[in-house]
Amino acid sequence: MELVPIGTHLYACLQPDRGLGWSNSGFIAAGGGLVVDTLYDQKLTAQMADLYAEVHPETPTRVVNTHHNGDHCWGNKIFEEAEIIAHTGCAERFDEFTPAQAASMAAMESPPPHLADIAEAFRDFHFDDVELVPPNRVIDGDLQLDLGGLEVEILYVGPAHTAGDLIVSVPDQGVVFAGDVVFHLCTPIGWEGTHQAWVEALEAIEAMAPETVVAGHGPLCDTAGVRAMREYLEYVWEEASAHHAAGRTTSQACQSIDPGQYASWNEPWRLAYNVHRAYKELNGGAWDDSYHTGAAMADAALLREQWAK
Numbered sequence: 010m011e012l013v014p015i016g017t018h019l020y021a022c023l024q025p026d027r028g029l030g031w032s033n034s035g036f037i038a039a040g041g042g043l044v045v046d047t048l049y050d051q052k053l054t055a056q057m058a059d060l061y062a063e064v065h066p067e068t069p070t071r072v073v074n075t076h077h078n079g080d081h082c083w084g085n086k087i088f089e090e091a092e093i094i095a096h097t098g099c100a101e102r103f104d105e106f107t108p109a110q111a112a113s114m115a116a117m118e119s120p121p122p123h124l125a126d127i128a129e130a131f132r133d134f135h136f137d138d139v140e141l142v143p144p145n146r147v148i149d150g151d152l153q154l155d156l157g158g159l160e161v162e163i164l165y166v167g168p169a170h171t172a173g174d175l176i177v178s179v180p181d182q183g184v185v186f187a188g189d190v191v192f193h194l195c196t197p198i199g200w201e202g203t204h205q206a207w208v209e210a211l212e213a214i215e216a217m218a219p220e221t222v223v224a225g226h227g228p229l230c231d232t233a234g235v236r237a238m239r240e241y242l243e244y245v246w247e248e249a250s251a252h253h254a255a256g257r258t259t260s261q262a263c264q265s266i267d268p269g270q271y272a273s274w275n276e277p278w279r280l281a282y283n284v285h286r287a288y289k290e291l292n293g294g295a296w297d298d299s300y301h302t303g304a305a306m307a308d309a310a311l312l313r314e315q316w317a318k
């Protein structure tokens with residue numbers, strides 16, 4: 010991982026691997042120190058904390074969890090003395106999927122085919138010693154902070170990628186820490202939320218015209234990177250809608266959609282998750298209904314195999 014200065018008192022901690030669970034974090038070295046997202050396990054988060062200590066020796070007093078996926082909050086234990094801020098939608102789902110479950114998937118000797126990829130990806134992390142430390146300041150909307158004279162806006166933009174999506178904006182410096190509302194050069198996966206709400210969240214970030222965006226996954230980007238992500242979601246939605254209207258099954262839609270220019274993004278076969286999520290909505294599912302992730306995983310595994318040929 011790498012600590013990258015992105016403004017006055019502002020840093021990104023970037024993990025070069027764009028695969029599952031390799032998330033980014035942000036740091037504001039002012040007003041006591043504010044960490045935007047911890048990492049997938051305590052070992053990685055301790056490494057990250059060491060990097061932050063190089064620019065801010067005192068223990069940070071605040072953490073923001075942008076959402077409840079483990080790769081953004083399972084390292085909270087490292088900062089357990091801090092005020093840990095998250096949205097209600099994050100707090101309510103905090104232990105929906107646990108480190109113990111992830112550890113048992115990683116330990117599967119012969120996982121079923123649709124879980125093979127995820128089991129392998131999980132083996133890179135240390136879930137056995139992760140102790141969940143939930144947020145202790147739960148917010149329902151936006152929150153403004155003054156960090157030693159630096160204006161920081163914590164904005165609720167969900168339900169887009171998940172129910173509890175927060176972004177952290179430093180408007181005076183044109184910096185947005187976007188969590189998984191933005192994936193850059195890697196294919197997004199969404200959980201709760203709707204395509205439209207996700208598109209609106211991205212449009213809201215585009216309207217801020219940030220110069221630097223710290224994506225949840227992938228390298229740094231700017232407004233153009235946010236636009237590219239929105240266009241991807243719009244493309245998938247239009248394609249999925251057309252196949253749905255033509256009476257095709259979810260699997261048929263996955264097989265038929267051309268990844269086009271997005272084939273070069275990391276793990277393009279994640280398209281299947283986005284198609285399943287779109288079909289859930291097209292079939293009248295509510296934003297907080299879950300889609301059939303097992304079927305999405307199976308379709309993603311099939312696309313991966315086919316596109317490798």
Ligand SMILES: [Zn+2]
Pocket residue numbers: 030032078080081189225226
């Ligand atoms: Zn993530």
